[in-house]
Amino acid sequence: MRTDDFDYFLPPERIAQTPVEPRHASRLLVVNRATDQLEHRHFWEVGDYLRPGDLLVVNHTRVLPARIFARKPTGGKVEILLLRQEEDQVWEALVGGKRVTAGLSLQLEDGASVKVEAVLDGSRRRLRFEGPVQAYLERHGQMPLPPYIHTPLSNPERYQTVYAAQPGSAAAPTAGLHFTPELMDALRAKGVNFAAVTLHVGLDTFAPVTEDDPQEHVIHTEWCQLSAETAAQIEAARQAGGRVIAVGTTSVRTLESAARAAGPGQSVAAYSGPTDLFILPGYKFRAVDAMITNFHLPRSTLLMLVSAFAGRERMLAAYAEAVRLEYRFFSFGDAMLIV
Incomplete structure (x- = not known):
């Protein structure tokens, strides 16, 4: 096979x-x-x-409306796609952006921060949020359509x-x-x-x-x-x-x-x-x-x-x-x- x-x-x-x-x-x-x-x-x-x-x-x-955006301390934009919740405020995520390293603090759209706890394989990262994630996603999250769908929903x-x-x-x-x-x-x-x-x-x-x-x-x-x-x-x-x-x-x-x-x-x-x-x-x-x-x-x-x-x-x-x-x-x- x-x-x-x-x-x-x-x-x-x-x-x-x-x-x-x-x-x-x-x-x-x-x-x-x-x-x-x-x-x-x-x-x-x-x-x-x-x-x-x-x-x-x-x-x-x-x-989940699991696609969100953040900025690095330098101002660079980072795209985050949450994949799996590990603890109350800890998530495995795909992170798009250069030099998103462990220990880096990213600023979310409402001023809160999320910390990169660990670099996993490829673009996967373990992230720790300051507060409840669900409420934030309801305000700012976007629906994560598959990569082969190009027409907005x-x-x-x-x-x-x-x-x-x-x-x-x-x-x-x-x-x-x-x-x-x-x-x-x-x-x-x-x-x-x-x-x-x-x-x-x-x-x-x-x-x-x-x-x-x-x-x-x-x-x-x-x-x-x-x-x-x-x-x-x-x-x-x-x-x-x-x-x-x-x-x-x-x-x-x-x-x-x-x-x-x-x-x-x-x-x-x-x-x-x-x-x-x-x-x-x-x-x-x-x-x-x-x-x-x-x-x-x-x-x-x-x-x-x-x-x-x-x-x-x-x-x-x-x-x-x-x-x-x-x-x-x-x-x-x-x-x-x-x-």
């Missing part, structure tokens, strides 16, 4: 720059693993493939799921962006249930694998949580013959991380903590029966994950067909249902 086994050609114009309206009007490519059949639908028709008793597991993380809420509740992500769990309250109500009326997990997404989700052998790639940890209540919902759905359908690769990683903590006879166990689970072809899924996902970057860990679930050749064939039929790709793009 090589990293270039997960490469594919994508014309730049296929990268969606803006979301569709309404959310559920995006296209939906349905991939049937049992028959190899592809079907071309719209997301509002996803219920045609769901059954009463199925459980959709969504990631209800909320994206007029409504920041369009980069949040409609069920986003737990602040902490540097990026959206984009498979969930297709759901509207109306669609969710219609699915519930059909007997489809919803359960929530949390995984705070880091920017490494967009990073391509640079090693020739993907097994040498070190995936960064992300914090996730699956509650006892959600674990009970999953067990009840399984016992009643329903399927566990992960909405997004972040939900997949949370479910499978919780499966690693499960005891005999359990699908998952309640879990809270970091996960470094890197799913490659050959992985045996324990908690996920089907998934809803977007179209992922070439050579990415996420394309490797869906290839592990559905087969690399099947996925690359589906991607080639999606390119041919001019589907929209990546965060604001169209969706795929793998059953």
Whole structure:
């Protein structure tokens, strides 16, 4: 297995720059693993493939307006993108600017300061803020769109799921962006249930694998949580013959991380903590029966994950067909249902 086994050609114009309206009007490519059949639908028709008793597991993380700006004592401008909270006022961040060294004090827009506690790898830094960060972000923070989106977002809420509740992500769990309250109500009326997990997404989700052998790639940890209540919902759905359908690769990683903590006879166990689970072809899924996902970057860990679930050749064939039929790709793009 090589990293270039997960490469594919994508014309730049296929990268969606803006979301569709309404959310559920995006296209939906349905991939049937049992028959190899592809079907071309719209997301509002996803219920045609769901059954009463199925459980959709969504990631209800909320994206932080985590891009802020500061100045060095010399007056030089510094861009800060918060990635992960380590303590109450301590964050790991990407910092753009020259000579941002340990011990340096940066001035924020409201006059408060933030200190560089440590230089990590590359442009990562550990920062200590003077006061609560959340309130500052609400006043001054900007939404951190992925690097391949160049069109300004007029409504920041369009980069949040409609069920986003737990602040902490540097990026959206984009498979969930297709759901509207109306669609969710219609699915519930059909007997489809919803359960929530949390995984705070880091920017490494967009990073391509640079090693020739993907097994040498070190995936960064992300914090996730699956509650006892959600674990009970999953067990009840399984016992009643329903399927566990992960909405997004972040939900997949949370479910499978919780499966690693499960005891005999359990699908998952309640879990809270970091996960470094890197799913490659050959992985045996324990908690996920089907998934809803977007179209992922070439050579990415996420394309490797869906290839592990559905087969690399099947996925690359589906991607080639999606390119041919001019589907929209990546965060604001169209969706795929793998059953």
